[in-house]
Amino acid sequence: xxxxxxxxxxxxxxxxxxxxxxxxxxxxxxxxxxxxxxxxxxxxxxxxxxxxxxxxxxxxxxxxxxxxxxxxxxxxxxxxxxxxxxxxxxxxxxxxxxxxxxxxxxxxxxxxxxxxxxxxxxxxxxxxxxxxxxxxxxxxxxxxxxxxxxxxxxxxxxxxxxxxxxxxxxxxxxxxxxxx
Numbered sequence: 483x484x485x486x487x488x489x490x491x492x493x494x495x496x497x498x499x500x501x502x503x504x505x506x507x508x509x510x511x512x513x514x515x516x517x518x519x520x521x522x523x524x525x526x527x528x529x530x531x532x533x534x535x536x537x538x539x540x541x542x543x544x545x546x547x548x549x550x551x552x553x554x555x556x557x558x559x560x561x562x563x564x565x566x567x568x569x570x571x572x573x574x575x576x577x578x579x580x581x582x583x584x585x586x587x588x589x590x591x592x593x594x595x596x597x598x599x600x601x602x603x604x605x606x607x608x609x610x611x612x613x614x615x616x617x618x619x620x621x622x623x624x625x626x627x628x629x630x631x632x633x634x635x636x637x638x639x640x641x642x643x644x645x646x647x648x649x650x651x652x653x654x655x656x657x658x659x660x661x662x
Contacts, residue, residue, distance in 0.1 A: 504617045507555035509545045514572045516540035522601040554578045556617040558610045574602035576614040591628035
């Protein structure tokens with residue numbers, strides 16, 4: 483294996499040499515996206531559903547939603563770095579759903595965007611989440627979205643602040659109190 487170095491003489495890490503591509507998800511990505519969803523959510527709280535059953539159920543939902551275009555999703559892929567056998571793996575995702583607003587006469591756009599499930603595998607973090615968020619927000623800006631909303635995790639708040647999100651204090655939330 484050839485070791486690569488910068489002009490400064492410092493080594494270039496294997497992570498830095500990898501090519502990251504952000505693209506729109508397609509229905510055939512659903513099983514991988516569902517597995518990433520499991521990793522994201524089951525890593526935060528105890529799962530109440532078997533892994534295989536959840537991934538199958540979630541993949542079916544994701545496939546349907548992507549095909550119907552009710553949700554949009556962007557994925558980050560990492561090139562495996564073997565030119566003889568080019569492959570890429572999905573290492574992150576972000577989902578967006580358009581929420582139509584009741585029309586109003588004051589010049590606001592008639593759509594909100596709800597962002598959900600921004601997740602990057604731990605070993606690939608360090609800019610990939612920002613690239614996914616840029617793709618989703620760029621799409622929203624081009625498609626008449628007035629405001630993007632989300633519920634951040636405590637660790638993700640600084641990422642969202644860097645991308646212009648604020649806590650305005652005028653949003654209220656009511657949880658149903660029911661669990662599965």
